[in-house]
Amino acid sequence: MSNAAVTAATSSRAADAGKSALARLGEAVVGRLVIIIPYLWLVFFFLIPFVIVFKISLSQTAIAIPPYAPVLGFGDGLSGFFAQLKQLSIDNYTWLTQDALYINAYVTSVVVAAISTVLTLLVGYPIAYGMARAPAMLRPTLLMLVILPFWTSFLIRVYAWIGILKPEGLLNQLLLATGVISQPLIILNTYTAIFIGIVYSYLPFMVLPLYSALEKMDYSLIEAAKDLGCPPTSAFWKITFPLSLPGVIAGCLLVFIPAVGEFVIPDLLGGSQTLMIGKTLWNEFFANRDWPVSSAVAVILLLLLIVPIMLFQRAQARAQEQDK
Amino acid sequence: MKSLGSIRRDFAPWNDPNAKPYIQFDKVTKKFGDFTAVNNLSLTIFEREFFALLGASGCGKSTLLRMLAGFEEPTAGRILLDGQDLRGIPPYRRPVNMMFQSYALFPHMTVENNIAFGLKQDGMPKPEIAARVGEMLKLVKLEQFAKRKPHQLSGGQRQRVALARSVAKRPKVLLLDEPLGALDKKLREETQFELMDLQQSLGLTFVVVTHDQEEAMTMADRIAIIDKGEVMQVATPAEVYEAPGSRFVAGFVGNVNMFEGKIAHGEAGSASIDAGNGITIRTENAGDAATGAAVAFAIRPEKIKISSTRPAGAVNAIEGEVYDIAYLGDMTVYHVRLDDGHVVRASTMNAARLAEDPLSWNDRAWVSFRPDAGVVLTR
Numbered sequence: 001m002s003n004a005a006v007t008a009a010t011s012s013r014a015a016d017a018g019k020s021a022l023a024r025l026g027e028a029v030v031g032r033l034v035i036i037i038p039y040l041w042l043v044f045f046f047l048i049p050f051v052i053v054f055k056i057s058l059s060q061t062a063i064a065i066p067p068y069a070p071v072l073g074f075g076d077g078l079s080g081f082f083a084q085l086k087q088l089s090i091d092n093y094t095w096l097t098q099d100a101l102y103i104n105a106y107v108t109s110v111v112v113a114a115i116s117t118v119l120t121l122l123v124g125y126p127i128a129y130g131m132a133r134a135p136a137m138l139r140p141t142l143l144m145l146v147i148l149p150f151w152t153s154f155l156i157r158v159y160a161w162i163g164i165l166k167p168e169g170l171l172n173q174l175l176l177a178t179g180v181i182s183q184p185l186i187i188l189n190t191y192t193a194i195f196i197g198i199v200y201s202y203l204p205f206m207v208l209p210l211y212s213a214l215e216k217m218d219y220s221l222i223e224a225a226k227d228l229g230c231p232p233t234s235a236f237w238k239i240t241f242p243l244s245l246p247g248v249i250a251g252c253l254l255v256f257i258p259a260v261g262e263f264v265i266p267d268l269l270g271g272s273q274t275l276m277i278g279k280t281l282w283n284e285f286f287a288n289r290d291w292p293v294s295s296a297v298a299v300i301l302l303l304l305l306i307v308p309i310m311l312f313q314r315a316q317a318r319a320q321e322q323d324k
Numbered sequence: 325m326k327s328l329g330s331i332r333r334d335f336a337p338w339n340d341p342n343a344k345p346y347i348q349f350d351k352v353t354k355k356f357g358d359f360t361a362v363n364n365l366s367l368t369i370f371e372r373e374f375f376a377l378l379g380a381s382g383c384g385k386s387t388l389l390r391m392l393a394g395f396e397e398p399t400a401g402r403i404l405l406d407g408q409d410l411r412g413i414p415p416y417r418r419p420v421n422m423m424f425q426s427y428a429l430f431p432h433m434t435v436e437n438n439i440a441f442g443l444k445q446d447g448m449p450k451p452e453i454a455a456r457v458g459e460m461l462k463l464v465k466l467e468q469f470a471k472r473k474p475h476q477l478s479g480g481q482r483q484r485v486a487l488a489r490s491v492a493k494r495p496k497v498l499l500l501d502e503p504l505g506a507l508d509k510k511l512r513e514e515t516q517f518e519l520m521d522l523q524q525s526l527g528l529t530f531v532v533v534t535h536d537q538e539e540a541m542t543m544a545d546r547i548a549i550i551d552k553g554e555v556m557q558v559a560t561p562a563e564v565y566e567a568p569g570s571r572f573v574a575g576f577v578g579n580v581n582m583f584e585g586k587i588a589h590g591e592a593g594s595a596s597i598d599a600g601n602g603i604t605i606r607t608e609n610a611g612d613a614a615t616g617a618a619v620a621f622a623i624r625p626e627k628i629k630i631s632s633t634r635p636a637g638a639v640n641a642i643e644g645e646v647y648d649i650a651y652l653g654d655m656t657v658y659h660v661r662l663d664d665g666h667v668v669r670a671s672t673m674n675a676a677r678l679a680e681d682p683l684s685w686n687d688r689a690w691v692s693f694r695p696d697a698g699v700v701l702t703r
Contacts, residue, residue: 218428220424221431223415223422223428224424226394227490230416234445
């Protein structure tokens with residue numbers, strides 16, 4: 001049997017070799033063309049804007065339009081361009097390291113995003129699990145319910161939480177009326193409110209990849225585990241959870257990455273006492289009109305996030321390599 | 325009639341009134357909502373028996389297996405294993421293991437970890453686990469595949485891993501749900517014999533669910549034929565084939581020619597049956613069917629002789645016309661339309677390379693059979 005498999009593999013390799021060099025060249029060209037479209041997209045809408053932001057981050061703030069100098073241009077000819085180029089400096093980056101505000105904001109953002117991600121996972125996993133185990137007939141409806149909030153503006157949904165969480169809000173009224181508490185809880189304008197806001201807003205990004213991982217899992221695997229002497233909880237940790245790991249990783253990254261740079265939720269629910277990098281960036285840009293520093297903040301934020309993304313991709317590539 | 329025994333001559337605990345039943349389904353009913361999957365079913369299986377549950381899909385045979393494994397609880401009735409009532413015992417505490425139809429191999433574990441899974445659950449010491457896994461890999465001839473993941477194996481290899489995993493814990497009973505269903509025909513036949521050898525060498529009790537009657541006949545000591553959640557007959561393969569208990573069983577297992585009629589005259593087991601249209605069948609296997617009883621006469625195709633002239637001295641001979649011929653290599657199957665329109669199937673082994681007097685389409689032909697060749701069915 002294994003011999004037969006080996007023979008089949010060899011013969012298919014032989015067929016590949018038999019293909020004419022010209023046909024293979026044609027295939028390669030078509031393959032390149034297909035890949036070039038997303039590359040162009042990334043160049044125009046990601047790489048070029050990033051280069052602009054990066055360039056601004058190396059400039060100095062100035063009272064002008066746009067509010068920074070030098071503005072790279074060819075008005076004074078090529079030599080003028082190079083003269084302007086020499087004025088660029090990394091002062092803004094040095095500045096970021098000197099003021100504890102920025103470092104604190106970065107650290108806080110990463111910590112808040114990490115905690116929120118774990119909370120979202122804890123809330124999202126049971127939801128996704130329940131959906132995946134629900135009768136097949138019910139699943140499209142449940143999926144719809146998860147996606148439904150997207151039909152309302154994100155901003156409005158976050159605003160709605162103010163009404164729920166504020167001292168005289170719905171939650172406190174309910175708890176006071178039922179006698180659970182005697183003093184209103186202070187939730188709004190704290191980190192707790194930010195956690196609630198992030199968990200609520202990003203839950204679908206966690207639930208959907210988890211659901212797709214759990215849904216395609218064969219339930220007979222759990223039965224097999226039980227059959228071999230494994231109680232249900234242990235079967236969950238030994239079978240279900242490891243098999244849903246790709247979904248867990250995808251969901252966590254989909255929550256963590258945007259949560260680090262989140263601005264709306266900390267601004268509306270976190271109040272002025274909380275410090276996150278998205279808000280800092282917004283302040284630099286709109287309140288201080290310091291485009292160069294806010295650009296530097298943005299570049300560092302990007303570098304901060306690119307590391308986990310690359311690590312994740314490398315891990316995935318390695319896993320795929322092993323599967324082959 | 326003569327008793328038809330097991331292929332394993334020395335093994336027939338079901339004929340021994342003192343033999344202790346090992347697995348007992350006692351008036352078991354299982355309902356899913358309004359649907360009754362198993363209906364007041366009783367069944368006894370003995371230790372070291374290779375027992376097959378045979379039936380069409382949806383007949384309730386898999387439900388029986390799943391109740392034994394503990395994935396379903398009976399709505400009513402009891403299931404006993406070695407004298408112990410299994411009710412309320414979860415699957416992970418039952419001394420039975422199951423080989424799943426889909427194999428249900430853990431995709432994130434290597435072959436050896438799959439096999440070791442159950443042993444680790446039992447808290448077996450590591451060196452013992454390694455030894456047992458090695459033994460199992462050797463048993464299914466997969467030693468060099470120990471470090472592979474299931475998706476790197478062929479269908480046949482996966483089947484063997486599933487088998488090794490399910491016998492690794494030496495369960496009291498091994499349950500096999502369509503164990504060979506996903507294999508191609510050639511491999512299936514080889515594996516049937518391997519399963520029988522395995523059962524013999526391990527001395528375990530096997531309960532196999534299958535819809536493939538050939539598979540059940542090949543492997544099992546006894547077969548239970550299940551229909552609509554009820555047992556139609558429990559017997560050895562030879563009995564099921566040669567002495568079916570009902571029209572359903574006769575029709576379900578193998579090919580059969582059925583003549584509906586009335587006992588015209590009967591005494592001490594032999595009788596003549598009036599099958600209508602002037603056809604009278606003489607049989608010695610009428611059992612205790614009374615005169616006038618509506619019965620079916622069932623006869624297997626290979627027990628019918630076909631010839632171009634009426635064989636001399638034949639007790640039962642009916643004339644007709646050859647209407648279809650299928651040459652299968654080892655044998656030839658004739659469809660003969662009798663003069664009353666009834667189509668009879670007769671098969672002849674091709675013992676010689678070329679028949680001397682080959683019959684052809686539309687030839688007149690006689691079908692004949694001995695009076696002890698068929699059986700009379702009252703149910």
